[in-house]
Amino acid sequence: MAARKGPYAEESAEVEVLFANLEKLKGLTKKIQSSMMRLETSGKTVSDAIGPIHGQTQRLQTTNSNIDSIIAAIDRIREPLDQRDREERILRSSPQKHSNLRSNQQAITELIALLKEGSQQLENVFRDMLREDSNPLEPVHYLTKHEPFPKLSEAKVSQLRIINSQVAVSAAQTSQPDSLNTPTAKIYSDVRGQYLGLSLQNLATSTISTARKTSPDAIYRQGTNAIGMYAQAMEGVYSAEYDNLCPIFSRDDWNRVYTATCRSSLNEFSKTLSELNTHIRNNIITDCYLAYEIIGIVTELSLRLEDRTGELKHPISEALKPVRETAKSSLSTLLNDTRNRLQQMMTLPTDGSPLPITTDTMVRLQTMTEYLPPLSSVMTSLGDGGWSNPAPASSSTSTPTLKSFDVGADGMQLFAHYASDTMDVLYNNLETRARTMLKIKSLQGVFMANNVAIIDRMVRSSELQPLLTSVQPKIDGWRKKATAMYLDAWKEPSACLLDVQYTNRGARPPSTGTAVDSAAVLKQLNSKDKDAVKEKFRSFNTSFDDLVAKHKSFRMEKEVRGQLAREVQMFIEALYGRFWDRYHDIDKGKGKYVKYDKSQLASILARLG
Structure with a gap:
């Protein structure tokens, strides 16, 4: 008996080891x-995402077939036979070579690989669907036809939403919590960003080309440049x-994905504004109005987009900053x-003709009335009178607000002050040059009266009039001063007409009545x-005839000749x-x-006008 118990005990131990291995196998x-x-x-979620696409899009049948194959492959992994074969290999191998932990890790790794492969397939579908509707468009067509800019169809948006949701879940499971870095978000910003850039490219080129000057001295006219259409297309x-x-995308992702999508085209817009700014600086006297x-x-564009998105x-605003600095410096x-x-x-x-610079200066002010909102913003940033001592070009510029763009009483007052300062500079330098270079006072008077007449006429006949009511008394004062300068020469003949009456030499003749x-x-x-008396008449005749001849020789504006x-x-x-x-x-x-x-003298005087 003792001899037989030895082998049985050995066999019993082996059975116990086998049972222990079976318990491990069950776990x-x-x-x-x-x-x-x-x-x-995960496979069911993949199937739910792919199902609608297969039902609605004939073109994706091949892709759906591939995804079905992926799902089938995943199902095959779950087949008991495969699990039995895998466990059989583990059981037949040495316990030192395999463990439950290593087996689980291998299974998890294989599943993650499969999940990534399935997600990659979905990403490809997402990209292909976007590209179908991302051919560059011609914005001018929609602007001129007043048609809305095209959008993705509701059916496609629904499909893209399902795919993005699945890929976002997959990305979260594979340690990619930042939604901006999820594959679909990046795919969207890349594909649609390229679409936006190519769609706006022609307008960017047109904006640069329409800024080129055909005549060096030509003043820029509003609407000549394509920047307005460029901005409309961007907004659309x-x-x-x-x-x-x-x-x-989810609500939390909207702004980040939107900004990333627009970034490339905004960079191109910034380059376009930079090139325009260089052109303006090179032609600032004539093209500052641009x-x-x-x-x-651009400011209105930024405000509307902010309100919309x-x-x-x-x-x-950052792209606009160089142009704002140039506009600020242009005033001084x-x-x-x-x-x-x-x-x-x-x-x-020498004939008292007005100078072309007077007309040029007033044309500048007239042209500025077409840009009162942006000018008000620029002048506000400089401060009242800041155009005399402008800030350096590197100074910081606050982002414009709706209030700074509102041309109310303050905006009109700032413009009136700038216009007044401009006319002061013009008048004072005209007067200084006249006194220095024209020796005859009457000629100085005619010269100044002509220039003042042009200033007054160009104010009254334009949009300057309601803006410069406070400046009108100043202009009237200049006119009176010029008239007094001209009349100074007529003091000589008038002096000949003054006489002395001696009351002790008889009765004084009546001066009125009889x-x-x-x-x-x-x-x-x-x-x-x-x-x-005879000498007075002779002197008057000589002086009068000389002044009448000079009066007729002077070049006078129509209103000046009549007034003088x-x-x-x-x-x-x-x-x-x-x-x-x-x-x-x-x-x-x-x-x-x-x-x-x-009567003869009155007739001569009447013909002076």
């Missing part, structure tokens, strides 16, 4: 079953793109240009006084009439001393 089987259940859930495609992506137009158009205001540049051009003049017209008896007046004068003629007539006619009444009988009507009677 491993349960773990594998759990892994298979999770795999089955960006708004449509925002509507596309919102149903596809800077004002760009500020107005909540995004893009900052990158658009224009003032200095007016000042320098006048100070560098070596001669002035006609003066010239003979009686002359009878009271001695020979020396009579000679003085009226002033001369008021100044001379009454004095001459009184003097003629008293002393016209000095030469007994022979005309030797008295060249003009009252």
Whole structure:
């Protein structure tokens, strides 16, 4: 018995070892079953995502077939036979070579690989679906036809949403928590970003080409450049793109995916504005108005997009910043240009003609009225009078707000102050050059009156009038000063018409009412006084004829000639009439001393206008 118990004990120990291995096998089987259940859930989700695509899109049948093959392959993994064969290999191998842990790790690794492969297939489907509707469009067609920019169909958006949801879950399970880095988000921003850039490319090129000048001295005219259409196209495609992506991605992802999608085309927009800014700086006297137009158009674009999407205001404002700095510096540049051009003049017209710079300066102010909103924003950032001492080009610029773009009382007041300063620079330098270079005071008066007349006319006949009501008294003062300068020359003949009456030499002739008896007046004068009267008539005739000839030789604006003629007539006619009444009988009507009677003088004065 003892001899037989030895072998039985050995066999019993082997059986116990076998039972222990079977228990381990049962535990491993349960773990594998759990892994298979999770795999089955993932496979079902994949099937749910692919099913609608197969039913709605004929073109994706091949892809669906491939995905079905993937699912079938996953199902085959779950087949008991495969599990039995795998466990049989483990059991037949040495316990030192295999363990439950290593077996589970291998199974998990294989499942993750399969999940990644399935997700990659979905990503390819996602990319292909996007590319189908991402052929570049021609924005001008939609703008000119007033048609809405195209969007993805609701059916396609629904399919893309399902795929994105599945891929996002897969990415989260494979340690990719940042949704912006999920494959579908990146695919969307790449594919649709390229679509936006190519769609806007022609307008970017057109914006640069339409800025080129055909005439170096031509002033930029509003609407000539394509920046307005470029901005409209950007707003159209960006708004449509925002509507596309919102149903596809989760609410938390909208802004990030949207910004990433628009980034490439915004960079191109920034380059375009930079090239325009270089052009403006090289032609700032004539093309600064393009800077004002760009500020107005682009700022409104950023505000509307922010209101529509909540995004893009900052990158658009950053792209605009160089143009804003150029616009700020242009205000002082224009003032200095007016000042320098006048100070560098070596001669002035000898006939009193106005200078072209007067018209040029007023045309600048008239043109500025077309850009009051952006100019108000620029002037506000400089501060009242800041155009005289502009901030350096590197100074920070605050992002414009709707309030800074509102041309209310403050905006009009700032523009009125700038216009007033511009006209001050113009007038003061005109007057300085006139006093220095024109020696005849009457010529100075005509020259200044002509230039003031142009200033006044161009204010009254344009949009400047309601804006510069506070400046009008200043212009009236300049006109009176110029008139006084012109009339200074007429003091000489008027002095000849003044005489001294001696009350102790008889009764004083009446000055009103009854006609003066010239003979009686002359009878009271001695020979020396009579000679003085004769000399006064001769001097008056000489001076008067000379001034009339000069008056006619001067080049005067129509309103200036009429105004100065009226002033001369008021100044001379009454004095001459009184003097003629008293002393016209000095030469007994022979005309030797008295060249003009009252009617003749009045006729000459009337023709001066």
